[in-house]
Amino acid sequence: MEIVIDIEGATPLFTQLMEQIKQAVLSEQIAPGAPLPSIRQLANDLDLNNKTVAKAYRLLERDSVIQTKGYRGTFVHPDAKANCSFDLNEWVLTKLSKLITEFKTSGVTDSEIRIGFTRVMNNKNL
Amino acid sequence: MQDNILFYLVFLSQLILISYYLPSKVLARMRHVISRYPPSEYPKLYPQDVGCYKKSHRRFQLFNHFWLLIGVLIIAADAWWSHTYGGGVGKAFPVFFGMFQFMPMLWLELSEFGQFKLMRKxxxxxxxxxxxxxxxxxxHVSPALVFSVVGLFFATIVLDLYWHDFTWGGDTLVRAVTLSLVNMxxxxxxxxxxxxxxxNPHQSYEDRSRQVETVSRTLAYLSIVISLFFIYTAAGDAYDLKAYEHVIFSAYFQLIALISIGNIIWGQPLESLNFDVYKADASAN
Structure with missing residues (x-):
């Protein structure tokens, strides 16, 4: 399975990497439990910064698409295919849309929603 | 006298192998690449003008011929000296001279790094x-080969210590440290x-894998040969096996050259490499 990264593309590099790994899982080009290259190997092969690949791997691990087993390395998660179908961004948008619609029907103005949203996001206790 | 003749023959074979035979094979390979994969069709393979490569090939050939000539002159001078005054060159001379013989190859390897840098640029x-x-x-390499390397490494140190009553004497320590550093x-x-x-930014994944295989296998064989040589020298110290030491040293160096350079020449045939990635319209790296 070959990964192709366009370094001048509009999509961020780590997103390109994530999307292609998810695509490989969905199309069954890589099987659950299959070993993945180390961050260093992939970064060196693609001539990218280690941090870019690490970020993609971290987000994929958060989404349970891959899993890191200590010194043994990174592997495709056993439930990766099911977890790939779940779009976290879409889920966030749906939830926020619902909430904002609720606010608007209660008469809250756009600027009040923005101020409230910013205050909540800036709250370090969250 | 017979010992001297045997030494001259083995040393001459070292000169011919390292400064003539193997370099001519390497040179033929490089020239074949230029004629079979010309810059007009494979521009990505040549970040510089093709004249520069031809010049460096000539320089490589001259450099090797220079060491070959010096080696032959040393044999002639030694033959004359030992005939007239007795004595001759030191026992470690073939190894010492062999290091100079390897210089053109080292220069070639280093210039390859420069070429890759230009390719990336x-x-x-x-x-x-x-x-x-x-x-x-x-x-890329069999576990058996890797375990042989590790096993021989420890066997060399243990045998050396055994022959020297388990004391870290000067030579034992030097051999152990050298062997450890080389393996590291x-x-x-x-x-x-x-x-x-x-x-190489254009190298295909398959070629990279093949390169890993060749390099790992070559270094594993080299490590085994070096361990065996160190066992021989340790045994030589313990049992006073000094006869034919010159010959063994030279044969050891020839074996090192054959494994290291030979594996590149015969282990990676040009036909097995993917040259399509160097074509002008090749989009993949």
Whole structure:
């Protein structure tokens, strides 16, 4: 399975990497439990910064698409295919849309929603 | 006298092998690449003008011929000296001279790094590719070979200590440290080949894998030969096996040359390499 990264593309590099790994899982080009290259190997092969690949791997691990087993390395998660179908961004948008619609029907103005949203996001206790 | 003749013959074979035969094979390979894969069709292979490569090939040939001539002159001078006054060159001379003989090859290797740097600089392709599979050492070399290397490393140190009553004498310590450093260097080289930066930006994944295999196998064989040589020298110290030492030293150096350079020439045939990636319209790296 070959990964192709366009370094001048509009999509961020780590997103390109994530999307292609998810695509490989969905199309069954890589099987659950299959070993993945180390961050260093992939970064060196693609001539990218280690941090870019690490970020993609971290987000994929958060989404349970891959899993890191200590010194043994990174592997495709056993439930990766099911977890790939779940779009976290879409889920966030749906939830926020619902909430904002609720606010608007209660008469809250756009600027009040923005101020409230910013205050909540800036709250370090969250 | 017979010892001297045997030494001259073996040393002459070292001169011919390292400064004539192997370099001529390397040179023929490089010239074949230029004629079979010309710059007009494979421009990415030549970040510099083709004249520069031809010039460096001539320089490489001259450099090798120079050491060959010096070696022959040394044999002639030694023959005359030992005939007139007795004595001759030191026992370690073939190894010492062999290091100079390796200089043209070292120069060639170093200039290759410069070529890869130029290739990376002139690479305008915005697309980069990588294979989504992990490169592991045991996919490229057999575990048996790696365990032989490790086993021989420890066997060399234990045997050396055994023959010297388990005391770290001067030579024993030097051999143990040298062997450890050489093996550590080899491990670093293999590690760099497995996980390190892709020096040639156009190299295909299959070629990279083949390169890892050749390098790992070559270094494993070299480590085994060096361990065996150190066992011989340790035994030589313990049992006073000094006869034919010159000959053994030279044969050892020839074996090292055959394994290291020979594996590149015969272990990676040009036909097995993917040259399509160097074509002008090749979009993949």
């Amino acid at each position: 002139s690479n305008t392709n915005t697309k980069r590719t990588a294979e989504l599979s992990r490169r592991r050492l045991f996919d 260097l080899y491990m670093l080289i293999v590690r760099f080949n497995l996980h390190g930066k892709k020096l």
